Amino acid sequence: MKKSVFIALAFVLLASIAAAEEVSITRSIPQITSPNQEFKVSLHIEVTGADPSGLIISETIPEGWQIVGAQSSCIVNNETRLIKCVLYGDLGTPLAYTLKSPQSKGAPEAVILGEWKTLTASGQVKGGLLKIAEPEQETERPAQSAQSSANQQPQTQNQGTQNQATQDNPMVLYIGVAATALLLLAVIFRMTKKKK
Amino acid sequence: MDFRVKLLAVLALLFALPAFALEPSITESSPAPNSSYTTTPQLIPYRFTINYAEISNAGNTRGEGASYSWQTTLISESNPTRVFTFNEAEIINRGGMDPYGIHTYVGDIASKRLSAGNYRLRFTFRWRHSNDPYTDWNHEIPITITGPEPPTTPEAYFEMVQVLPTGDARQRRYASGTEGSFPVEVRHMERQTGKTVIAWGRNAEIKQVENPDLAINNAQAQFGYGMMGPFGLTSGVTNVHNTLPLGHYNVIVRYTWKESDAARSPLSTFEYTEEVRIPFEVFDPQNDHFVVERHLPRNQIIPGTTFTARLLADPRSDSFNGIIITENLPQELEYVSIEDALRPLKSSNPIVWLLRDVNSVPFTEIRYGLRVREGTSEGSTINMSGTAEVLGDQKQIAGNSTITVAGLNLECPVANQVLLNYIENWGSFVRGELEDDAPLVDDITVLQVIERWNSCGEAQ
Numbered sequence: 001m002k003k004s005v006f007i008a009l010a011f012v013l014l015a016s017i018a019a020a021e022e023v024s025i026t027r028s029i030p031q032i033t034s035p036n037q038e039f040k041v042s043l044h045i046e047v048t049g050a051d052p053s054g055l056i057i058s059e060t061i062p063e064g065w066q067i068v069g070a071q072s073s074c075i076v077n078n079e080t081r082l083i084k085c086v087l088y089g090d091l092g093t094p095l096a097y098t099l100k101s102p103q104s105k106g107a108p109e110a111v112i113l114g115e116w117k118t119l120t121a122s123g124q125v126k127g128g129l130l131k132i133a134e135p136e137q138e139t140e141r142p143a144q145s146a147q148s149s150a151n152q153q154p155q156t157q158n159q160g161t162q163n164q165a166t167q168d169n170p171m172v173l174y175i176g177v178a179a180t181a182l183l184l185l186a187v188i189f190r191m192t193k194k195k196k
Numbered sequence: 197m198d199f200r201v202k203l204l205a206v207l208a209l210l211f212a213l214p215a216f217a218l219e220p221s222i223t224e225s226s227p228a229p230n231s232s233y234t235t236t237p238q239l240i241p242y243r244f245t246i247n248y249a250e251i252s253n254a255g256n257t258r259g260e261g262a263s264y265s266w267q268t269t270l271i272s273e274s275n276p277t278r279v280f281t282f283n284e285a286e287i288i289n290r291g292g293m294d295p296y297g298i299h300t301y302v303g304d305i306a307s308k309r310l311s312a313g314n315y316r317l318r319f320t321f322r323w324r325h326s327n328d329p330y331t332d333w334n335h336e337i338p339i340t341i342t343g344p345e346p347p348t349t350p351e352a353y354f355e356m357v358q359v360l361p362t363g364d365a366r367q368r369r370y371a372s373g374t375e376g377s378f379p380v381e382v383r384h385m386e387r388q389t390g391k392t393v394i395a396w397g398r399n400a401e402i403k404q405v406e407n408p409d410l411a412i413n414n415a416q417a418q419f420g421y422g423m424m425g426p427f428g429l430t431s432g433v434t435n436v437h438n439t440l441p442l443g444h445y446n447v448i449v450r451y452t453w454k455e456s457d458a459a460r461s462p463l464s465t466f467e468y469t470e471e472v473r474i475p476f477e478v479f480d481p482q483n484d485h486f487v488v489e490r491h492l493p494r495n496q497i498i499p500g501t502t503f504t505a506r507l508l509a510d511p512r513s514d515s516f517n518g519i520i521i522t523e524n525l526p527q528e529l530e531y532v533s534i535e536d537a538l539r540p541l542k543s544s545n546p547i548v549w550l551l552r553d554v555n556s557v558p559f560t561e562i563r564y565g566l567r568v569r570e571g572t573s574e575g576s577t578i579n580m581s582g583t584a585e586v587l588g589d590q591k592q593i594a595g596n597s598t599i600t601v602a603g604l605n606l607e608c609p610v611a612n613q614v615l616l617n618y619i620e621n622w623g624s625f626v627r628g629e630l631e632d633d634a635p636l637v638d639d640i641t642v643l644q645v646i647e648r649w650n651s652c653g654e655a656q
Contacts, residue, residue: 022535022536026281028279028280028281028282029282030287031287031288031289033289042279043279044278044279044280044281049535050535053643053646053647053650053651054642054643054646054647054650056639056642056643062399075622075623075626075627076627077626077627077628079628080628082626084626086619086622086642086646088646088649088650089650092275092277093277094277094278094279096279108397109395109396109397110397110399111397111398111399111450111452113399113401113450117639117643118643119501119502119503119504119640119643119644119647120502120503120504120532120534120535120537120563120565121504121534121535121536122408124450124469124471126452126469127281127282127283127452127467127468127469128282128452128467129395129396129397129452129453129454129467130397131395131397133395
């Protein structure tokens with residue numbers, strides 16, 4: 001009898017061991033192909049089991065990667081390199097913040113340290129390797145290669161590319177300005193006529 | 197109005213509008229709208245050519261600098277805000293050609309594990325001149341994916357393996373006030389052949405089990421490691437200094453990596469995260485027999501909200517095959533079952549857990565939920581008691597035994613402004629800007645307030 005009770009208890013113990021986490025959060029990071037590139041880190045939140053009323057996510061950004069900004073449900077502490085977000089209501093709302101890659105292309109790969117917590121559970125945020133990769137180019141003009149969300153350097157057309165700047169006449173703009181002037185004239189003419 | 201004036205006005209508008217409604221034009225776009233694909237993993241190529249010469253010319257005229265960028269995103273029609281993980285889909289840009297004012301943007305959507313449904317490919321051209329606000333111009337192509345549910349992400353071909361230290365945690369016990377160290381070696385080994393690691397990153401930290409939020413500085417304990425060695429080797433030494441407080445700790449080494457086949461096909465490239473936890477302990481030699489400690493939130497508890505209590509069953513230098521832990525809940529508290537927690541043998545008061553091991557019960561953490569019943573007096577104190585029993589011995593549960601009921605006026609309904617005020621104060625706490633005399637609104641407090649607000653419903 002004693003043996004069977006112990007066996008039953010053992011089964012109960014084994015059976016009681018936890019199922020999957022109630023929350024799973026994965027980072028999604030676009031291609032980073034250049035130093036000083038701004039990019040958005042998105043957090044994919046999946047809730048299984050009971051829906052927690054609130055969720056706090058803490059992301060610690062590695063040295064060398066700059067925090068540019070975060071959406072309004074997040075707080076940024078630049079001193080501790082911490083981005084902390086509180087979610088409530090619709091936990092399916094995606095979360096995102098913006099970082100900037102290091103100035104040096106040779107910066108080593110890095111991992112964001114992320115945790116989430118509810119009132120009854122906690123866990124790690126997964127995925128999202130920070131790495132400056134070579135863009136996979138087709139041909140031609142590597143200096144103008146497309147990047148997923150990169151800004152080209154501002155075009156300073158008054159330096160060195162002056163010829164190029166003056167080659168194409170901005171006809172449409174001139175016509176637009178002229179048309180606006182015409183419209184103003186028409187209004188003034190009308191008002192003058194009315195006054196008379 | 198005079199006819200001539202009307203005519204002038206209309207002509208002026210017709211000429212003026214194009215100048216101010218600067219937009220690029222798409223001259224080439226693929227895939228074709230409403231193209232259909234299956235859930236079978238595949239590359240979906242895209243190609244967009246836009247002519248933005250007018251915009252570029254306008255920028256040149258101003259001569260104050262200009263910025264242009266391009267981006268492709270994939271949007272689910274059923275959930276437009278859905279974020280796709282790397283293992284579901286990857287957007288791969290393959291560069292393009294850019295004669296002045298014309299840009300061809302090419303790439304692939306690597307559909308690795310996309311479910312059936314309607315999607316949109318959105319090509320965004322973003323520009324600004326000088327310090328003007330950014331302007332986004334979008335071109336969208338609807339596509340459809342059909343078929344059965346895609347397979348799950350494959351199991352990783354690589355895994356983390358702890359090489360050092362060997363032996364169980366009991367071999368890494370350090371008496372309080374002494375110095376100690378142990379080597380750590382973790383490798384990234386091949387579980388099955390066929391792929392290589394193409395990108396890899398790691399981090400490591402030391403955390404206390406009793407208080408995971410405890411900040412541990414290098415003067416207390418440190419895990420020092422060098423550059424990555426062969427086979428993804430992390431090799432270093434954990435130094436435990438004499439100032440590290442009593443408690444149980446874990447050295448946590450975490451790897452995130454991408455692995456792919458020899459051809460580096462995007463469809464075979466997946467990302468994984470894994471960790472290894474190496475426990476050690478700082479103990480009091482004067483008090484080295486088994487104990488079960490209760491850990492409660494230090495926060496005041498709002499009636500009606502759930503909080504987590506923890507029981508740490510610590511054998512210390514003792515060895516036993518079984519231990520029964522009993523919690524006698526006072527009438528003000530009710531037990532709440534929480535997921536991902538060791539279920540009690542008996543969940544009605546008193547709550548009972550049984551821990552067993554054929555060798556010796558190891559250090560074990562038990563988490564369970566509690567709720568202060570509605571109507572409990574604000575500001576009152578609730579005392580908890582319980583026992584831990586092994587063969588031939590019984591002790592009271594040590595550690596925290598007191599819960600203070602919050603003296604907050606959070607009767608239902610909780611006004612939105614009240615919630616927002618707490619969140620504002622929590623923000624100050626996170627930024628380290630909390631005034632000395634301001635009430636502490638940490639993570640647990642704000643989560644409690646949210647739960648209270650949520651359970652009540654919004655204020656009228």
